[in-house]
Amino acid sequence: MKTARLAAACLTLFTTAANAATATRGEFGALADGTKIEAVTLANDKGMSARIITLGATLQAVIVPDKNGRKEDVTLGYDKAQDYLTRPNYFGVSVGRYANRIAKASFVLDGKTYKLAANDGPNSLHGGTRGFDKRVWTIENVTSGPDARVTLSYISADGEEGFPGQLRATVTYTLNEQNELQVDYGATTSKPTVVNLTNHAYFNLSGNAARDVMGHLVTLKAERFTPVDPTLIPTGERRPVAGTPFDFRKPTAIGARIRDASNAQLRIGRGYDHNFIVDGKAGDMRTAAIVEDPVSGRVMEVRATAPGIQFYTGNFMDGTYFGKNNRAYRQGDALCLEPGTFPNAPNNPGFPSARLNPGQAYFNSMVFAFRTR
Ligand code: BGC
Numbered sequence: 001m002k003t004a005r006l007a008a009a010c011l012t013l014f015t016t017a018a019n020a021a022t023a024t025r026g027e028f029g030a031l032a033d034g035t036k037i038e039a040v041t042l043a044n045d046k047g048m049s050a051r052i053i054t055l056g057a058t059l060q061a062v063i064v065p066d067k068n069g070r071k072e073d074v075t076l077g078y079d080k081a082q083d084y085l086t087r088p089n090y091f092g093v094s095v096g097r098y099a100n101r102i103a104k105a106s107f108v109l110d111g112k113t114y115k116l117a118a119n120d121g122p123n124s125l126h127g128g129t130r131g132f133d134k135r136v137w138t139i140e141n142v143t144s145g146p147d148a149r150v151t152l153s154y155i156s157a158d159g160e161e162g163f164p165g166q167l168r169a170t171v172t173y174t175l176n177e178q179n180e181l182q183v184d185y186g187a188t189t190s191k192p193t194v195v196n197l198t199n200h201a202y203f204n205l206s207g208n209a210a211r212d213v214m215g216h217l218v219t220l221k222a223e224r225f226t227p228v229d230p231t232l233i234p235t236g237e238r239r240p241v242a243g244t245p246f247d248f249r250k251p252t253a254i255g256a257r258i259r260d261a262s263n264a265q266l267r268i269g270r271g272y273d274h275n276f277i278v279d280g281k282a283g284d285m286r287t288a289a290i291v292e293d294p295v296s297g298r299v300m301e302v303r304a305t306a307p308g309i310q311f312y313t314g315n316f317m318d319g320t321y322f323g324k325n326n327r328a329y330r331q332g333d334a335l336c337l338e339p340g341t342f343p344n345a346p347n348n349p350g351f352p353s354a355r356l357n358p359g360q361a362y363f364n365s366m367v368f369a370f371r372t373r
Contacts, residue, residue: 020045021148021175025139028053028060029081035136037081042148042175047071048370050173050181055081056133057152057171059092059201061324062181067297067372072207074298074370076314076323076334085134087321089329090200094171094185096132097156097163098354099198100275100310100343101125103233107346109164109192109355116162121231128161132169132197140170147176158190165191165358171199179370187362194346194354195362198306202314202334205293205300208325212332213313214255219290220248220311222276226342227265233344234351238277246274251292254313254335270315271332275308275342282307282352285365289337292373303367304339307352312336339366 021044028039039060043049047069051061062075077091078084084093105118116124126133137152149172156167167189174182185197204213225246226234241247245257245266257263258271265274280286288309289302302309314334321329345354356362 020145020177022144023142023148023150025142028055031055031085032082037136038139040139040142040150042150042173042181044148044175044177044179046177046179048175048179048181050175052150052152052173053081054137054139054152055084056093056135057137057154058084058094058133059173059183059199062201062368064179064298064370065372066207070207073324074203074205074207074300076202076204076209076329079324088134089317089321090126090133091323092199092201093133094137094197095126095200095338096169096197097127097161097167097193097195098124098346099126099196099200099338099340101231101233103231103344103347107194109194109346114162114164123231123233126200131161132156133200137171147174149174163193165189165193167193167195169197171197181368183366183368185362185364187356188360189356189358192355192357195356196340196345196354197362197364198338198340199366200336200338201368202336203291203300204334205291205296205298207296207298209323209327209329209333211295212330213335214253214258214332215294216254216335217251217292217294218248218254218311218335219251220276220309221279221287221289222248222309223279225274225276226308228268228274230268232269232273234275234342234348236348236350241276246272246276251290255332258313258332271313273310273312273315275310278304278307278309278339285367288339291335291337297372299371299373301367301369301371302337302339303369305363305365306339306341308340308342310336310338310340310343312338340364
């Protein structure tokens with residue numbers, strides 16, 4: 001009898017430890033048209049949590065302890081679902097069908113020209129007028145322990161926003177006990193198409209966007225980047241970063257060179273808004289970036305399978321967006337590190353291909369790993 005009780009107690013202990021990270025399903029209000037939005041909160045035993053909402057499969061909050069154990073949000077975003085539609089800024093959203101720009105809002109695939117909406121000057125940006133960020137995704141699966149996980153899906157109709165083929169997109173967010181948040185995008189298509197799915201989290205490691213990110217130290221594992229034309233379309237060149245303000249091979253404060261007006265690329269981007277070519281083999285999970293806030297002691301490492309990573313320093317935020325905690329977001333208040341294929345790849349045969357054929361499985365995986373020092 002005693003033995004049985006002891007065994008039961010051990011089992012309880014074991015199960016509790018093994019099931020440490022939890023995924024909890026809840027509500028996130030409704031859109032103006034009444035559509036209900038759901039949230040799933042992933043939480044571990046180390047004080048880290050992440051909230052994902054069904055609108056845009058958006059990473060709405062990421063709470064991480066600082067060096068003193070203080071838990072604060074390290075992402076920008078909105079408290080209300082409707083704000084993601086009326087004040088779109090792509091905060092934490094899942095971007096698709098094509099993250100970043102497609103030049104002149106058109107591309108040719110197998111001899112046929114596809115026309116997209118020009119929603120960024122002459123170009124198409126982040127999937128068009130109503131991209132995946134503005135769609136309500138379906139929760140497929142929610143699991144707790146040992147890792148906490150949620151999978152969402154979205155079916156994009158053939159021809160939606162001008163893209164060919166019905167695309168079935170999925171994203172899985174996984175939080176483990178090592179303070180690593182993994183984001184896995186997948187897709188299949190009914191016809192040849194182009195695809196580039198990524199997450200557009202705006203990070204500010206100071207916590208609750210207390211300070212701007214100019215003092216954040218950034219390391220980018222990239223020997224080269226892709227310079228852009230005045231409409232932010234890559235020229236096709238793969239330029240070495242050596243000797244330029246784009247050299248982040250050693251940890252460097254974002255603000256150290258961002259105002260260098262002698263650099264034409266910084267002038268065009270109003271700061272950093274460029275695709276860096278991640279060293280190593282695309283398809284392999286490798287470290288792409290490390291960001292450190294020396295004040296809070298928070299460090300974030302970004303690992304990615306993608307060939308490129310868009311480094312954007314929130315240059316277009318102008319103080320008219322009021323986010324979480326009623327905070328106005330201004331230029332330089334956050335940085336984005338968006339792993340993906342290169343901007344405008346559908347029009348550039350020299351870039352890694354964005355093509356997806358029926359029968360193939362697209363994937364783009366990334367890890368945001370947090371620690372302190
Ligand atoms: C682009 C920026 C754009 C921003 C919108 C980034 O991925 O590179 O040019 O302004 O997304 O949030």
